[in-house]
Amino acid sequence: MSFIDTLLQGVLLGGLYALFAAGLSLVFGIMRLVNLAHGDLIVLAAFLILLIVSTFGLDPFLAAVIAAPMMFGIGWLLQYHLLNRTLGKDILPPLLVTFGLSIVIQNGLLEGFTADSRRISAGALETASVNFGGISAGVMPLVTFASAVLVIVALNQLIYRTALGRAFRATSDDVVTASLMGIRPNAIFAIATGLAMMIVTVAALYLGTRANFDPTAGPARLIYAFEAVIIGGLGSLWGTLAGGIILGVAQTVGAAINPEWQILSGHIAFLLVLLFRPRGLFPRAVD
Amino acid sequence: MPSLIETRSLTAFYGDLQAVFGVDIRLDAGETIAVIGANGAGKSTLMRSIAGVIANRPEMILHRGEPIGALAAPDVVRRGIALVPEGRKLFPSLTVEENLQVGAYGRKVEGPWTLESIYGLFPILKERRRNPATALSGGQQQMVAIGRALMSNPEILLCDELSLGLAPVIIKDIYAAFSKIRATGAAIVIVEQDIAQALKVADRVYCMMEGRITLSGRPAELDRADIHAAYFGAETHELH
Ligand SMILES: Nc1ncnc2c1ncn2[C@@H]1O[C@H](COP(=O)(O)OP(=O)(O)OP(=O)(O)O)[C@@H](O)[C@H]1O
Ligand SMILES: [Mg+2]
Numbered sequence: 325m326s327f328i329d330t331l332l333q334g335v336l337l338g339g340l341y342a343l344f345a346a347g348l349s350l351v352f353g354i355m356r357l358v359n360l361a362h363g364d365l366i367v368l369a370a371f372l373i374l375l376i377v378s379t380f381g382l383d384p385f386l387a388a389v390i391a392a393p394m395m396f397g398i399g400w401l402l403q404y405h406l407l408n409r410t411l412g413k414d415i416l417p418p419l420l421v422t423f424g425l426s427i428v429i430q431n432g433l434l435e436g437f438t439a440d441s442r443r444i445s446a447g448a449l450e451t452a453s454v455n456f457g458g459i460s461a462g463v464m465p466l467v468t469f470a471s472a473v474l475v476i477v478a479l480n481q482l483i484y485r486t487a488l489g490r491a492f493r494a495t496s497d498d499v500v501t502a503s504l505m506g507i508r509p510n511a512i513f514a515i516a517t518g519l520a521m522m523i524v525t526v527a528a529l530y531l532g533t534r535a536n537f538d539p540t541a542g543p544a545r546l547i548y549a550f551e552a553v554i555i556g557g558l559g560s561l562w563g564t565l566a567g568g569i570i571l572g573v574a575q576t577v578g579a580a581i582n583p584e585w586q587i588l589s590g591h592i593a594f595l596l597v598l599l600f601r602p603r604g605l606f607p608r609a610v611d
Numbered sequence: 612m613p614s615l616i617e618t619r620s621l622t623a624f625y626g627d628l629q630a631v632f633g634v635d636i637r638l639d640a641g642e643t644i645a646v647i648g649a650n651g652a653g654k655s656t657l658m659r660s661i662a663g664v665i666a667n668r669p670e671m672i673l674h675r676g677e678p679i680g681a682l683a684a685p686d687v688v689r690r691g692i693a694l695v696p697e698g699r700k701l702f703p704s705l706t707v708e709e710n711l712q713v714g715a716y717g718r719k720v721e722g723p724w725t726l727e728s729i730y731g732l733f734p735i736l737k738e739r740r741r742n743p744a745t746a747l748s749g750g751q752q753q754m755v756a757i758g759r760a761l762m763s764n765p766e767i768l769l770c771d772e773l774s775l776g777l778a779p780v781i782i783k784d785i786y787a788a789f790s791k792i793r794a795t796g797a798a799i800v801i802v803e804q805d806i807a808q809a810l811k812v813a814d815r816v817y818c819m820m821e822g823r824i825t826l827s828g829r830p831a832e833l834d835r836a837d838i839h840a841a842y843f844g845a846e847t848h849e850l851h
Binding site: 487490491493494496497498500501502503504505506507508 | 662663664683684685688689693694696700702703704705709712713714716717718759763
C-alpha cells in the first residue's frame with residue numbers, strides 16, 4: 325500500500341511540475357524562445373498572490389484570479405517591448421537577456437520582500453485529504469493535478485480549435501508568410517507570453533501554498549520545468565504532463581528510499597530519458 | 612482616377628544589394644497584368660515590395676493614389692492586396708482547411724470567397740481538407756496557396772510563379788480557375804517565367820531584366836523578337 329501511496333504522490337507532484345513547464349513549452353513552441361527567467365516569473369507571481377492575499381485578506385484562489393490578468397499584462401509588455409527585440413537568427417541574445425532578467429527579478433524581489441521565506445496559506449484545505457479504499461491523497465495535490473490537466477486541455481483547445489491558435493501555429497511555422505495573412509507576429513508573441521504568464525500564475529498559486537518560497541527559488545523551478553518539457557518531448561503539451569509525472573514519481577520514489585535522494589533521482593530520471601530517447605518521449609516539433 | 616496600384620521609380624534592396632532599379636508599373640481595376648523575366652530578374656522582389664514584405668519609401672508604391680510603400684505586410688493585406696508567394700509557402704502545421712482559414716485572419720470582409728466557394732473552385736481540396744497541407748501534391752498545394760490568398764477577398768491578387776515545378780496539365784488546371792477569379796472583378800498580377808502562358812492570360816505584359824522593366828505592352832502589340840531581347844538581354848538576341 326505504501327508504494328502505491330508514494331506513486332500517487334509522485335503523480336500528483338508531476339501535475340505541479342507540468343504547470344511549471346506548460347508556459348515554457350508554449351513560448352518555446354511558438355517563438356523558439358527559451359525564457360531563462362521563467363522560474364523567477366513563477367516566484368514573482370507567487371509574491372504577487374501573497375501581496376494580494378495579505379493586503380486585501382482574500383482567499384488565495386481569488387487572489388490568483390486577480391493576479392492572472394496582471395501577469396498577462398506583465399508578460400505582454402515584457403514580450404512586446406523587450407523580448408521581441410532579441411528574437412532573430414541568433415539564439416544567444418534571448419538567452420542573455422532572459423538570464424539578465426532573472427537576476428533583475430530576484431534582486432527586485434529581495435528588495436521588496438527581503439530574503440525571508442514565505443508561504444501562502446490555503447487554510448483548512450492544506451491538511452484536507454480524501455480516501456480511496458485505503459489510499460489517501462491530499463486535496464491540494466489533487467486540485468493541483470486537476471488544474472494541470474485543465475490547463476493543458478484548455479491550451480490544446482485554444483491552439484487547435486481557434487483562429488488565434490491557427491495564428492500561433494502559422495507564426496511558429498513561418499513568420500514572413502504569417503504576416504502575409506495579416507497576422508502581426510510581434511502581437512502574437514506578446515499574447516503567447518501573456519498566456520504563459522497566466523499559467524505561471526496558476527503554477528505560483530500551488531507552489532506558494534505547497535511549500536515555502538523565497539526570492540531565489542526561481543532557478544530550481546526553471547530546472548524542473550525544463551526537465552519536464554525535455555522528457556515529454558518538445559512541442560507536445562500532454563508530453564509535458566507525462567514529463568512532469570515522470571519527474572514527480574522519480575523524486576518521490578527516490579525520497580522514499582532515502583530522503584536525501586529526492587532531487588537527485590529526478591535528475592537521474594531526466595538523464596536516463598535523454599540517454600535513451602534524446603528527443604523526449606513524445607516529440608512533436610520537427611526541427 | 613488613380614490606378615489601383617502604381618509603382619514610381621521603385622527601388623528595392625536586400626541589405627546593401629540592390630535588386631530593383633527604378634521600376635514603374637501600373638495596374639488598373641479589373642485588369643490582369645503579367646510580369647515576365649528570367650531567373651533573378653527581380654520579379655519576386657517587386658511582388659514582395661508591393662505586398663509589404665520588403666519595406667520601401669512610402670511614395671514608391673501607390674494604392675488608389677495613397678502611398679503604401681512603407682506599410683508592413685499585415686497592413687497591406689488589410690487594404691485588400693494579397694500575395695500568393697513563390698514556392699507556395701503553406702503552413703506545414705496546419706491542415707488544408709486551416710491554411711485556407713488563416714488566409715482570412717487579417718481581413719474579414721464580405722465577398723465572393725468563402726471556404727465553400729473555394730471548395731467550389733477547387734473541389735479536390737474539400738476531399739483533402741483534413742490532411743496536412745504539405746501531404747498534398749504540388750498542384751494541389753498551389754490550389755491551397757491561391758485559395759488562402761483569396762480568403763481575404765482581395766481586390767488585388769498577386770501571384771508569384773504559380774507554374775513553378777508543376778506539370779503542364781496541372782498548370783492548365785490552375786490557370787483554368789483564373790477566369791473565375793477574374794470574373795469576380797479582382798485585378799491580378801501574374802509573375803511567370805513561361806512567356807507563352809503570360810501572353811495568353813494577361814491584358815498587358817511587363818518584361819523585367821536585372822531589376823529594370825525592359826519592355827511593356829499588350830500581348831498583341833508585342834513582337835516575339837523584342838520580347839526575347841527584353842527577356843534574355845541583347846547578347847542573346849545577337850545570336851539570331
Ligand atoms: N533574400 C535575398 N537576399 C539577398 N538577395 C536576394 C534575396 N532574394 C533575392 N535576391 C537577389 O535579388 C535579385 C532578384 O531576385 P528575385 O527573387 O526578385 O528574382 P526573380 O525574378 O523572382 O527570379 P526567379 O524567377 O528565380 O524567382 C537576384 O539577384 C537575387 O539573387
Ligand atoms: Mg521569383
